[in-house]
Amino acid sequence: MIKQLLVSTLAIAASMTISATTIKVWEGNTQLKGWSDNVSVPASEFTTASEGSKLVVNITVDMTLDPTINYTNLGVKTNTDGWPELDGTGFQNPTGTDASWDLNATAASQLKNTGLIIQGQNIVVTSVDLITAEDIDPNILFEGELVISGWNSGATINPSKLNAGDAIKYTFSAPGSADGQVLVKNSSWANLLGTAKIGYSDMATGSVVVGVTEEILQNANGSIFVQGDGGCTITKVERIPDAFNPTNVICYGERACGANVFTVIPEGTSKLSVVFAKMPTWAQICDNSWTALHSNDEATTVENSDGSVTMTFSITAEDIAKINNAKELVVNSDQKFISLNYPGAESAIESIEANDTNAPVEYFNLQGIRVANPENGIFIRRQGDQVSKVRM
Numbered sequence: 001m002i003k004q005l006l007v008s009t010l011a012i013a014a015s016m017t018i019s020a021t022t023i024k025v026w027e028g029n030t031q032l033k034g035w036s037d038n039v040s041v042p043a044s045e046f047t048t049a050s051e052g053s054k055l056v057v058n059i060t061v062d063m064t065l066d067p068t069i070n071y072t073n074l075g076v077k078t079n080t081d082g083w084p085e086l087d088g089t090g091f092q093n094p095t096g097t098d099a100s101w102d103l104n105a106t107a108a109s110q111l112k113n114t115g116l117i118i119q120g121q122n123i124v125v126t127s128v129d130l131i132t133a134e135d136i137d138p139n140i141l142f143e144g145e146l147v148i149s150g151w152n153s154g155a156t157i158n159p160s161k162l163n164a165g166d167a168i169k170y171t172f173s174a175p176g177s178a179d180g181q182v183l184v185k186n187s188s189w190a191n192l193l194g195t196a197k198i199g200y201s202d203m204a205t206g207s208v209v210v211g212v213t214e215e216i217l218q219n220a221n222g223s224i225f226v227q228g229d230g231g232c233t234i235t236k237v238e239r240i241p242d243a244f245n246p247t248n249v250i251c252y253g254e255r256a257c258g259a260n261v262f263t264v265i266p267e268g269t270s271k272l273s274v275v276f277a278k279m280p281t282w283a284q285i286c287d288n289s290w291t292a293l294h295s296n297d298e299a300t301t302v303e304n305s306d307g308s309v310t311m312t313f314s315i316t317a318e319d320i321a322k323i324n325n326a327k328e329l330v331v332n333s334d335q336k337f338i339s340l341n342y343p344g345a346e347s348a349i350e351s352i353e354a355n356d357t358n359a360p361v362e363y364f365n366l367q368g369i370r371v372a373n374p375e376n377g378i379f380i381r382r383q384g385d386q387v388s389k390v391r392m
Helices: 002-012 105-114 214-219 317-326 345-350
Strands: 022-032 039-041 054-061 073-078 098-102 116-121 123-131 140-148 152-157 167-174 181-186 207-211 224-229 232-240 249-255 259-262 271-276 283-286 292-295 300-303 309-314 329-333 337-341 362-364 378-383 386-391
Touching (some): 022 039, 022 116, 054 073, 116 123, 152 232, 292 317
Antiparallel strands (some): 022 123, 054 123, 073 116, 207 249, 249 337, 259 329, 271 337, 283 329, 300 309, 378 386
């Protein structure tokens, strides 16, 4: 069931197209008194920039900021060493409420890869707009050709564009070398909690999904990007809205097993469950040194209707301490895993009592939460003492 939901959600997710429009990429109130002042806008805000787009800086002129001069200055630059000007642009001396620059292909690429620095004199910057040159899909977070090699990084996205339950889909045109890997990072360059390592076997499928959990959103710290080695090529990063139910989910997205999962387990947790794509011959929960903490012969195993298998492992306080010390564990098996979870959905569903044969029809999600208007998923249907699972 869980595997089918993953496949069907990604297959039917509709992309909404927006006509050429103004996108506000920054808003604030920053005084540019002189060259030591600047406004910085991250690359993640310019994923839709292209040749023909227009960059607009909305301003207020304030000649009192530097009374030693009787003019204004305003320039747009790349956020790289030395802050060189965006290609094809130049300084302006605005006297009105905005200044704008038409972007050529190189300037658009510079914004997408490095972000923007704005410098000037006697200017207060209030907002920055990007006017797109063509129709855009707001769910496209990155599009280009990023080769991951030598532990470089890129494909930065803004977590404010994501919600728990969304999926980030990375499209790979080439998987690179067999020993290659990609890690999802936060703005502090730490492995992003709630994600799993992406290996060669995952990239070789052509696309990889990273489910957005609450832990991811709490630990992104302003940006999400990838870093790795091996020569794989990422061509697109897109948001799949409402791809899964994030309740009790630690990590979501099919991976070849032997994958490192980065997380912190709450103290007092007694069980972890892993959903595998198929029945594994063997399975282990390991610490980050690949020492097995628990194996399948200790687990409770349930075969799901779609062919996937849920194994639930009991864990101890000592296990939690080992995992949390490294903020990492390893799911190891001979089958791919779909998600790592805190068990609870089954007990929540079982708590739905049926006590009135004449009661109206009620629907609940798989966590036992009542749903008024069920659609696009699998739900628990209850009418009186009749309880069943249905697809809507």
